[in-house]
Amino acid sequence: xxxxxxxxxxxxxxxxxxxxxxxxxxxxxxxxxxxxFTSPKQKGLILGTSRAAQGLIxxxxxxxxxxxxYNYAFTVVHSPFGPVYYNSTVKKVDPTTKNGLFIxxxxxxxxxxxxxxxxxxxNFREKNLxxxxxxxxxxxxxxxxxxNNNSFGKYAKxxxxxxxxxxxxxxxxxxxxxxxxDSAAIASRVKQKEVxxxxxxxxxxxxxxxxxxxxxxxIVHLKKYGKVYLVRIPIHPLIMQIEQELMPDFNLRIxxxxxxxxxxxxxxxxxxxxxxxxxxxxxxxxxxxxxxxxGEWISSIQ
Amino acid sequence: MIFNSLxxxxxxxxxxxxxxxxxxxxxWMQNFLIVISSYIFYGWWDWRFxxxxxFSTVLDYACGVALGRNEDKxxxxxxxxxxxxCNLGLLMFFxxxxxxxxxxxxxxxxxxxxxxxxxxxxxxxxGISFYTFQTLSYTIDVYRRDLKPTSDFMxxxxxxxxxxxxxxxxxxxxxxxxxxxxxxxxxxxxxxVDGLRQILWGLFKKVVIADNCAEFANIIFNNSGDYSGxxxxxxxxxxxxxxxxxxxxxxxxxxGTSRLFGFDLMQNFAFPYFSRDIxxxxxxxxxxxxxxxxxxxxxxxxxxxxxxxxxVRNTFIIFLVSGFWHGANWTFIxxxxxxxxxxxxxxxxxxxxxxxxxxxxxxxxxxxxEFFGILTTFMLTVLAWIFFRADSIGHxxxxxGAIFTNQLFSAPYIVEAExxxxxxxxxxxxxxxxxxxxxxTGREGRYAIEKTFINxxxxxxxxxxxxxxxxxxxxxxxxxxFIYFQF
Numbered sequence: 001x002x003x004x005x006x007x008x009x010x011x012x013x014x015x016x017x018x019x020x021x022x023x024x025x026x027x028x029x030x031x032x033x034x035x036x037f038t039s040p041k042q043k044g045l046i047l048g049t050s051r052a053a054q055g056l057i058x059x060x061x062x063x064x065x066x067x068x069x070y071n072y073a074f075t076v077v078h079s080p081f082g083p084v085y086y087n088s089t090v091k092k093v094d095p096t097t098k099n100g101l102f103i104x105x106x107x108x109x110x111x112x113x114x115x116x117x118x119x120x121x122x123n124f125r126e127k128n129l130x131x132x133x134x135x136x137x138x139x140x141x142x143x144x145x146x147x148n149n150n151s152f153g154k155y156a157k158x159x160x161x162x163x164x165x166x167x168x169x170x171x172x173x174x175x176x177x178x179x180x181x182d183s184a185a186i187a188s189r190v191k192q193k194e195v196x197x198x199x200x201x202x203x204x205x206x207x208x209x210x211x212x213x214x215x216x217x218x219i220v221h222l223k224k225y226g227k228v229y230l231v232r233i234p235i236h237p238l239i240m241q242i243e244q245e246l247m248p249d250f251n252l253r254i255x256x257x258x259x260x261x262x263x264x265x266x267x268x269x270x271x272x273x274x275x276x277x278x279x280x281x282x283x284x285x286x287x288x289x290x291x292x293x294x295g296e297w298i299s300s301i302q
Numbered sequence: 303m304i305f306n307s308l309x310x311x312x313x314x315x316x317x318x319x320x321x322x323x324x325x326x327x328x329x330w331m332q333n334f335l336i337v338i339s340s341y342i343f344y345g346w347w348d349w350r351f352x353x354x355x356x357f358s359t360v361l362d363y364a365c366g367v368a369l370g371r372n373e374d375k376x377x378x379x380x381x382x383x384x385x386x387x388c389n390l391g392l393l394m395f396f397x398x399x400x401x402x403x404x405x406x407x408x409x410x411x412x413x414x415x416x417x418x419x420x421x422x423x424x425x426x427x428x429g430i431s432f433y434t435f436q437t438l439s440y441t442i443d444v445y446r447r448d449l450k451p452t453s454d455f456m457x458x459x460x461x462x463x464x465x466x467x468x469x470x471x472x473x474x475x476x477x478x479x480x481x482x483x484x485x486x487x488x489x490x491x492x493x494x495v496d497g498l499r500q501i502l503w504g505l506f507k508k509v510v511i512a513d514n515c516a517e518f519a520n521i522i523f524n525n526s527g528d529y530s531g532x533x534x535x536x537x538x539x540x541x542x543x544x545x546x547x548x549x550x551x552x553x554x555x556x557x558g559t560s561r562l563f564g565f566d567l568m569q570n571f572a573f574p575y576f577s578r579d580i581x582x583x584x585x586x587x588x589x590x591x592x593x594x595x596x597x598x599x600x601x602x603x604x605x606x607x608x609x610x611x612x613x614v615r616n617t618f619i620i621f622l623v624s625g626f627w628h629g630a631n632w633t634f635i636x637x638x639x640x641x642x643x644x645x646x647x648x649x650x651x652x653x654x655x656x657x658x659x660x661x662x663x664x665x666x667x668x669x670x671x672e673f674f675g676i677l678t679t680f681m682l683t684v685l686a687w688i689f690f691r692a693d694s695i696g697h698x699x700x701x702x703g704a705i706f707t708n709q710l711f712s713a714p715y716i717v718e719a720e721x722x723x724x725x726x727x728x729x730x731x732x733x734x735x736x737x738x739x740x741x742x743t744g745r746e747g748r749y750a751i752e753k754t755f756i757n758x759x760x761x762x763x764x765x766x767x768x769x770x771x772x773x774x775x776x777x778x779x780x781x782x783x784f785i786y787f788q789f
Contacts, residue, residue, distance in 0.1 A: 011764070144308070
């Protein structure tokens with residue numbers, strides 16, 4: 001028995017040590033989410049979907065407000081408002097925080113769900129994804145994430161391929177440095193996105209009261225630690241049109257959230273003047289402009 | 303709790319250490335620990351169904367005791383009837399109730415009558431088909447006097463709930479497994495090392511082969527209308543490896559885990575994709591279920607003794623029931639029927655028992671005839687799996703139709719969900735090739751890596767296990783549920 005236990009233990013330790021070495025090599029370019037779960041608990045957060053993940057740059061907002069922020073936004077599939085995102089956000093906030101800053105980005109999709117049953121959290125897509133299956137959100141290496149979200153070749157990627165086009169920055173912002181091509185290529189991607197949203201998203205989504213309740217709950221919780229500001233990030237006019245069809249009364253619906261928060265900045269008036277990678281996400285130059293605007297606005301009302 | 307989870311990685315060593323260091327001196331305590339562990343293991347999914355398992359255990363234990371005390375044939379028939387009625391009744395209710403309602407509604411609509419019976423929101427208890435069949439085998443064997451009824455309730459409960467094989471088999475016979483619970487288990491180094499080796503191989507099959515294949519098989523089957531014939535063929539092949547990796551991987555982990563606790567379970571898969579004909583395939587695929595149906599259905603129906611018509615009838619019955627056992631959907635019945643049709647020519651020509659040995663035994667490569675047989679059987683199996691995987695019969699026919707009418711000879715590709723790019727998962731294909739190679743070289747063992755490098759220096763052997771472990775970590779696919787849990 002001793003021999004068996006000793007040999008088994010040695011083997012497991014060697015395998016785990018190799019695994020830990022590989023895990024330590026996973027950088028922001030190998031996995032768009034992993035580092036969000038290895039960074040420490042934070043005193044300031046940016047929440048939302050991929051629009052915020054790519055569009056709001058913590059360092060620029062810090063320049064204007066003096067507040068440290070961490071971008072804890074994921075995608076519309078992973079982090080619409082709901083029990084999963086709420087629970088993870090609660091864990092990510094440093095409980096000793098006082099006078100923190102929290103930017104919560106909102107749009108119709110993040111308070112919508114599958115129209116078949118928008119009030120049933122058991123049917124929410126995010127329930128099987130990384131935010132749900134990673135109970136520890138500030139652990140390095142994060143074995144929960146690594147074991148539960150082992151998608152094909154992810155761990156081999158840092159050794160085999162070095163792709164720097166989509167990388168997670170240390171502050172949690174997802175930086176997309178793809179060659180966007182000429183204006184015709186961008187227009188084509190925007191069109192594709194519009195077709196996708198119109199064909200696949202618009203017919204299947206509707207307002208979810210449950211998601212909205214969790215947005216309110218998130219704001220109320222974060223207010224214990226500081227100021228909470230709501231921001232609506234600009235998008236391409238074609239996508240905006242679809243959002244208006246999905247939720248024509250969006251501003252009316254979020255009134256209670258706006259009243260609960262410390263301020264609301266709707267930047268969709270800038271839709272026409274900014275540029276996008278695909279209509280849904282701001283490109284890097286516009287991300288900087290929008291981050292500056294958000295920072296300036298917060299510092300002006302603080 | 304699933305085998306390829308962190309929960310199980312913590313659970314197993316704890317139970318193992320308790321078993322060999324705390325309860326090792328007392329048989330009753332060993333069995334008691336197995337029962338408690340099994341209830342925790344099962345309750346991890348849904349504790350509400352523990353009562354169902356307990357009911358099944360008590361019922362069949364009581365039926366066994368009653369059968370032991372009664373010699374009167376009518377009373378014995380009644381006792382067996384109660385066990386069959388209750389066990390199969392539960393199975394029917396949880397698994398097939400809504401299917402029968404839907405089919406009933408469908409049948410009425412054929413005659414122009416629309417009726418609305420509604421359906422019940424029934425959750426299928428994990429593994430109910432497996433443990434129901436296992437407990438039934440006990441009562442039937444006692445009824446037939448092939449087995450003495452047990453008076454050891456703890457041993458019987460441990461037999462019914464034994465966690466390694468509780469939710470997806472192998473479906474063990476009481477005659478084989480129950481006596482092992484009567485004997486005090488003593489730690490055996492070689493058996494335990496062999497168990498770990500089989501667990502490792504099972505994890506490789508599940509995590510590397512099945513989970514990776516599942517990702518692409520799902521994309522292709524869920525969007526089959528958008529793909530070329532060549533991609534649809536690729537999708538069917540991916541599913542063929544997914545289901546084998548998934549189910550045989552589970553069986554390997556179950557058998558390996560049992561060996562860690564000193565138990566021997568029956569072999570459930572014997573390299574079925576190297577079969578030279580369909581009859582051989584069915585002797586090598588899900589052996590515990592096939593032999594269950596053979597012993598408790600086929601033979602009682604008369605088996606192959608009653609002439610050609612009887613043989614054909616019984617073969618069809620066993621394949622259709624086997625299909626239906628897999629799930630409440632016409633697709634499974636069609637899958638069973640198709641396999642019966644494949645089997646029929648061999649049966650009628652009396653050639654269904656011509657390939658009993660190991661293919662190309664003692665040789666590196668098969669003969670041309672063997673290779674042709676393997677290839678043909680594999681292709682027929684791939685075709686049948688389309689019915690098994692499809693959402694409906696219509697979907698299966700459309701899928702097969704599109705294979706032959708829509709660019710069968712073009713280069714296959716898959717549209718990646720996130721980027722929209724057209725890709726061919728070359729690494730998955732390479733891993734499948736590696737997998738087939740290892741399975742082929744190890745086909746004379748009980749599982750593929752049983753004897754790999756066994757006579758070589760330790761360095762090679764351990765290096766090989768390390769290589770397999772790293773592939774599991776590096777190339778493991780996104781975790782998917784074990785397919786057979788739903789059955």
